Amino acid sequence: xxxxxxxxxxxxxxxxxxxxxxxxxxxxxxxxxxxxxxxxxxxxxxxxxxxxxxxxxxxxxxxxxxxxxxxxxxxxxxxxxxxxxxxxxxxxxxxxxxxxxxxxxxxxxxxxxxxxxxxxxxxxxxxxxxxxxxxxxxxxxxxxxxxxxxxxxxxxxxxxxxxxxxxxxxxxxxxxxxxxxxxxxxxxxxxxxxxxxxxxxxxxxxxxxxxxxxxxxxxx
Numbered sequence: 235x236x237x238x239x240x241x242x243x244x245x246x247x248x249x250x251x252x253x254x255x256x257x258x259x260x261x262x263x264x265x266x267x268x269x270x271x272x273x274x275x276x277x278x279x280x281x282x283x284x285x286x287x288x289x290x291x292x293x294x295x296x297x298x299x300x301x302x303x304x305x306x307x308x309x310x311x312x313x314x315x316x317x318x319x320x321x322x323x324x325x326x327x328x329x330x331x332x333x334x335x336x337x338x339x340x341x342x343x344x345x346x347x348x349x350x351x352x353x354x355x356x357x358x359x360x361x362x363x364x365x366x367x368x369x370x371x372x373x374x375x376x377x378x379x380x381x382x383x384x385x386x387x388x389x390x391x392x393x394x395x396x397x398x399x400x401x402x403x404x405x406x407x408x409x410x411x412x413x414x415x416x417x418x419x420x421x422x423x424x425x426x427x428x429x430x431x432x433x434x435x436x437x438x439x440x441x442x443x444x445x446x447x448x449x450x451x452x453x454x
Contacts, residue, residue, distance in 0.1 A: 266367050268350040268377060269384040273297055276406035277386075283395045290397075293408045294344075300413055301344040316415055319343035324415040335419040350377060361388045362398060 273296045281288040291304040299319030306312050311331050316324045321343050326335040353369035359378065360366070364387045366378040378388035389397040 265355045266381075268353060268367070268369050268379055271296075271345070271347040271349070272404045273347060274405055274407050276401070276403045276408070278400040279397045280400055281395055281397050283393070293406075293412075295407060295413075296344070296347055298413075299343065302408065302413065314415075316413065317344050324419045326416055326419055328416065333416070333418050335416065337419060353377065 271294065275294050277292045277294075279290040279292060281290055287308040289306040291302075293302040293304075295301070301317040303315040303317075304312070305315060311327055314324070314326050314328065316326075321340045323338040323340070324335060325338065327333065350369060350371060353371040356368040356370055356376075358365060358381065359368050361378050364378075365381045366387050367381055369377045369379075371377065374392050376390040377386065379385065380387050385402045386399045388399065391397075
């Protein structure tokens with residue numbers, strides 16, 4: 235049997251142990267940050283609140299300062315919620331339904347692409363078959379984003395509405411003609427007559443649109 239002629243030095247190992255145990259050594263784990271919204275996109279959402287179902291076509295167009303929610307209530311009216319960055323919204327119906335329009339004015343416009351800045355990270359959770367990072371924004375919305383693609387998957391609003399994101403088309407743009415509210419939205423004499431409880435309700439409780447202004451108010 236051959237023995238080493240020089241003793242093995244343990245000094246490097248002691249140095250490493252001292253370094254790892256030093257109070258100045260910190261292992262930093264960076265929390266993920268939510269992706270900013272694309273400047274323009276189209277998304278189909280399925281909304282649910284205690285069994286009340288809606289399908290929402292969402293068109294977001296930040297460069298042109300506009301946001302559009304086309305809301306189909308289950309076996310009900312198709313309602314249009316057209317929002318502009320100046321704080322004006324037109325909530326209306328088209329044929330074959332009776333002509334109705336409700337105009338709203340709020341102090342803030344549409345959501346900024348970086349509206350999730352400052353959200354509180356809550357960790358990861360599986361939802362709808364996707365592993366998601368989860369954030370909470372000002373006790374208003376819980377936002378689930380796919381870990382792999384950073385696409386939104388699921389949202390929960392403080393009102394109890396939940397949104398399942400079915401499609402997310404980055405860069406999709408609705409043609410300009412589609413953003414035009416009907417002429418009866420601008421007829422003052424007719425606007426009052428054509429207000430309905432349904433449109434009042436949609437304006438007050440729209441689960442995606444003007445509910446989101448709570449985020450803007452809390453963030454500013």
